[in-house]
Amino acid sequence: MAFDHWHIYQAEEFPLIPHSFSYNYTCLSVMNWAAMKDSKQHCVVIGAGIVGSSCAWHLRRRGLEVTLIDHVPPGQSCSSGNAACISTSSIIPFSYPGMIWKVPGWMLDPLGPMRIRPLDFPALLPWFWRFWRVSNMQKVEAIAAAQAQLMYTVFADFDEILDATDSQYLRHAGGAIHIYDSEKEYRDNQWQIDLRARFGFETQRLTTTEVKELAPCVNLHGGVAMMMPGWHHLLDPEKVTLRIAEHSFAAGTNWIQDRVTLVKADGEAVRVTTESGQSITADKLVVAAGAWSNSLAKQLDYTVPMIAKRGYHSMIADPGVELSCPVMSLSRVFVMTPLSDGLRIAGTAEFAALEAEPDYRRAKALVKHASHYLDGLKTDNVTEWMGQRPMMADSMPVISASPAHDNVFYAFGHGHYGLTQGPTTGRHIADLVEGAEPTADLTPFRFDRFTNS
Numbered sequence: 001m002a003f004d005h006w007h008i009y010q011a012e013e014f015p016l017i018p019h020s021f022s023y024n025y026t027c028l029s030v031m032n033w034a035a036m037k038d039s040k041q042h043c044v045v046i047g048a049g050i051v052g053s054s055c056a057w058h059l060r061r062r063g064l065e066v067t068l069i070d071h072v073p074p075g076q077s078c079s080s081g082n083a084a085c086i087s088t089s090s091i092i093p094f095s096y097p098g099m100i101w102k103v104p105g106w107m108l109d110p111l112g113p114m115r116i117r118p119l120d121f122p123a124l125l126p127w128f129w130r131f132w133r134v135s136n137m138q139k140v141e142a143i144a145a146a147q148a149q150l151m152y153t154v155f156a157d158f159d160e161i162l163d164a165t166d167s168q169y170l171r172h173a174g175g176a177i178h179i180y181d182s183e184k185e186y187r188d189n190q191w192q193i194d195l196r197a198r199f200g201f202e203t204q205r206l207t208t209t210e211v212k213e214l215a216p217c218v219n220l221h222g223g224v225a226m227m228m229p230g231w232h233h234l235l236d237p238e239k240v241t242l243r244i245a246e247h248s249f250a251a252g253t254n255w256i257q258d259r260v261t262l263v264k265a266d267g268e269a270v271r272v273t274t275e276s277g278q279s280i281t282a283d284k285l286v287v288a289a290g291a292w293s294n295s296l297a298k299q300l301d302y303t304v305p306m307i308a309k310r311g312y313h314s315m316i317a318d319p320g321v322e323l324s325c326p327v328m329s330l331s332r333v334f335v336m337t338p339l340s341d342g343l344r345i346a347g348t349a350e351f352a353a354l355e356a357e358p359d360y361r362r363a364k365a366l367v368k369h370a371s372h373y374l375d376g377l378k379t380d381n382v383t384e385w386m387g388q389r390p391m392m393a394d395s396m397p398v399i400s401a402s403p404a405h406d407n408v409f410y411a412f413g414h415g416h417y418g419l420t421q422g423p424t425t426g427r428h429i430a431d432l433v434e435g436a437e438p439t440a441d442l443t444p445f446r447f448d449r450f451t452n453s
């Protein structure tokens with residue numbers, strides 16, 4: 001592709017764009033998208049996390065004119081600090097029989113695996129009502145079936161996008177070790193193992209010797225370990241998102257670094273206005289703004305039951321221990337993932353308002369938990385991070401056309417699994433935007449699925 005296809009707004013061409021971000025393409029191979037035909041259709045994508053960047057990549061690949069907009073550079077929000085796991089077997093919703101009774105306990109323990117900030121609780125009640133409504137086995141199985149359909153193509157979708165962006169070196173296909181602290185907990189959760197197995201996601205129980213061979217520093221303290229072959233991990237999730245976005249820019253996607261404040265659609269066209277006063281008119285719009293998507297959806301349709309389920313990480317640059325794959329404690333609900341620049345200890349769920357201040361005691365508590373499992377862990381030189389998972393009440397993303405506007409599409413709400421499902425969502429959204437038949441049944445992911453329930 002010739003360089004005259006580039007439409008990158010540089011700061012000097014577009015003085016309203018902040019100067020904080022410019023691209024250097026010298027490292028990018030020019031793509032061989034020989035089949036790409038330029039279409040006259042222009043599609044705006046709001047949000048440059050893993051989901052929006054993947055949407056933009058697929059849309060540009062199909063030949064649409066694409067504009068990606070975000071007020072921060074690609075991959076910097078929730079898509080940067082996550083646990084970096086491509087966890088295809090994660091099909092079971094967070095709401096299941098008995099789960100809701102744990103809520104009072106969470107409220108009492110400020111550093112437990114889950115926390116609801118008491119002040120924010122009243123505003124979260126409608127979401128918890130929806131959350132509770134799906135906590136029966138019939139719904140759990142239906143959600144697992146829907147999620148499994150998305151998950152079946154995740155590795156192939158990653159292969160496509162990582163191959164094209166020369167990023168396979170950032171993926172490690174070594175499974176993950178899951179730990180329960182006791183045999184009883186393992187047995188109590190056997191139904192989850194069985195349900196996953198029914199959809200083809202097998203789990204192998206490991207002996208203590210096998211764990212020691214795989215990860216000598218891991219101490220089970222008498223607990224139970226399992227190998228999850230359906231997991232891969234990325235060595236740097238932020239870089240992967242950035243490379244996907246950069247690759248699409250090199251193919252001609254426009255980049256605007258600005259916050260979208262107004263969105264309008266009238267069937268013929270969409271109009272997007274930004275904080276700095278830019279106005280962009282396009283044929284189609286994809287809202288992929290993660291935990292902030294409801295503020296845009298309500299201008300076009302209405303809001304859906306999504307909240308920001310906050311998570312934290314502590315990153316140890318020199319941990320003094322080695323892991324070859326992620327190790328997850330299912331009892332304490334966190335993951336230890338070996339990344340290119342150290343060990344990331346990520347997890348916890350905090351229900352709070354979008355704008356609430358981070359509580360970094362939760363990141364510190366993660367380091368304590370990691371010290372319990374990893375003999376010899378060095379805990380100096382730690383950096384901390386907080387991110388907002390876009391969490392739907394039924395644990396399923398929205399991958400959907402708008403109910404009211406033929407030219408508006410939604411791609412958000414991926415909760416704990418947005419990194420895993422980002423490239424797959426991008427491909428399905430490109431199908432919807434193009435009017436092609438999606439390769440999966442997207443009915444369970446409709447935007448309007450809560451309307452009559």
Ligand SMILES: Cc1cc2nc3c(=O)[nH]c(=O)nc-3n(C[C@H](O)[C@H](O)[C@H](O)COP(=O)(O)OP(=O)(O)OC[C@H]3O[C@@H](n4cnc5c(N)ncnc54)[C@H](O)[C@@H]3O)c2cc1C
Nearest residue numbers: 047049051077078079082083085260290311417418419420
């Ligand atoms: C601690 C933690 C661990 C996790 N671990 C994993 C894991 O191991 N595996 C996994 O699959 N997932 C994991 N996740 C979840 C995953 O990170 C998220 O689901 C995913 O990053 C969501 O991607 P996104 O693109 O939808 O949102 P984001 O990455 O948040 O991107 C949304 C973007 O929209 C932009 N935006 C918002 N509003 C506007 C506006 N008005 N105008 C312009 N731009 C706007 C934001 O600036 C942001 O850049 C984890 C999350 C956390 C917090």
